[in-house]
Amino acid sequence: MWAIARTELKKTIQDKGLWFWTFVLPVIFIVAFVAIFSGDESQSYKEVVTQIIPGYTIMFAFFIMISMVIAFVKDRERGMVARIASTPLSTHHYFFGKWLPFIIIVLIQIAVLFGFGVVVYDLPLGNPLALILLSLALAFIVTGWGMAMAVIVKTENMGIALTQILALGGALLGGLWMPVEFMPEVVQNISKALPQYWALQGYKEVILSSGGIADIWLNMLILVLAGLAGGVIALLSYPRFLRQSRS
């Protein structure tokens, strides 16, 4: 498992595209949108910062799914999936090995973007333990869904398109771009079915209201359960994924 994880991490950090999507583009978005909305008199500076920084962090965390799709589809097309299946490594160790590096990357991404918020915009962080656990839950769900999608999709392009629908559609409906309170009631109800909503509400609770673990347990539970569902779908889809692998 560790061998797969180390190799995946080594490969992934060589990918310049990942650095752009994960760190550069989110920083550009945060700077641009804080500049635009900090002139809005209806919202305090703190409200703007606590909406935009966690909001865009969550949205861009979902883009890790693209890197996951590319990694898995490449493995399938090069026959690496079948080759690894011929070794004594078990299926669940294979998945954990592939999963772990992406969880680490998302956690670093969250730390960098929140750190940027603290240094540049004086973003309050609230309870550090609650913040870390919620970030872990967010990393778990985006990578869990990423793994499910990576195993199911037939092509890289299909995976990229679906990620954009999930990331951008979820950002719009989940209240990442603007608070859900400003949206019609129907949309507000749809929001509650999206992990983006629960992640953002959790961050707001910790950052704005100094909430602790007890205040965000439901948010974390929903994110973890959704992530687990992704993991289970990936595991169940593995035999088909293996059959499709070249060898």
Add this chain to the structure above:
Amino acid sequence: MISIENISKQYEAIKALNHISFKIDEGTCFGLVGPNGAGKSTLMKILSGILLDFNGDIHVKDWKVSTDRIKIKQQIGYIPQEICLEETLTAQDNLILFGNLYGLKGKELQIRMEEVLQQIGLKDRAKDKVITFSGGMKRRLNIGCALLHKPSIVIMDEPTVGIDPQSRNSIFSIIHQLKAEGSTIIYSSHYMEEVEQLCDSIGLIDKGKLMEFGRMEELLEKYAKPSLFISGESIETEMLQRFGEVESKGHGYLLNSEQPLLTLENLVTHCREHSLEPRRLELYHPRLEDIFFNLTGTQLRDS
């Protein structure tokens, strides 16, 4: 001993393998031969533990694949037809990955890596990224990754596809070395000459069925008749039919005869008397391809 017992595999409407059974002796090189789509790769995938849903069973030593899969996998080094390497990483990184997957680590892995790099002739390129390697070098590294854990069974699925003669020879010398060390080799190819050169026994497979199985020389004796090959502009079938059964082969004819040397002598005399100048006239050594033709009525390369 590897014992394949009544293996069948169905892909939706297609029967890829149809009740295949045979045994491979320990320390021998077994060639699995057949045209593209015959079921070779499917059988290789089953043998290497990649395909799990099939009917029948496989015994390796005292283990059954249905119950002792991990133990059997530990004994196998699988070299797939595709080059399965992490191209953005170094040769050494790839060897570490596969060594770790087979449970090698620390000093043991280091020693084996050096031995394997020497064996595949890539010691000087260990720290270079695979992406900078030629096709032949990648093939050799692909083989090296499967040999790190000293498997007692090496499964090679078309390991010489698309490489230059020099790399092919290098791969052959690795196979000879493995044979000398007592490894059991299962070698799949549609290159007849390679199988003839390397293997002790063969299985001929076509349309998912095992057409024939046995030691190479026994099969050659059983199916391929002794004959002469003759070609040339002035050579005609009618003339040849006086000397034996004639069949066309390539640009000439095969003249089947129970006494090929005597027939050769008579034919030379006949040609001299009638001033005929054959371009080629020689004893024909039966080939694996002839066995396949006898069994299926088709040429392997055209299938």
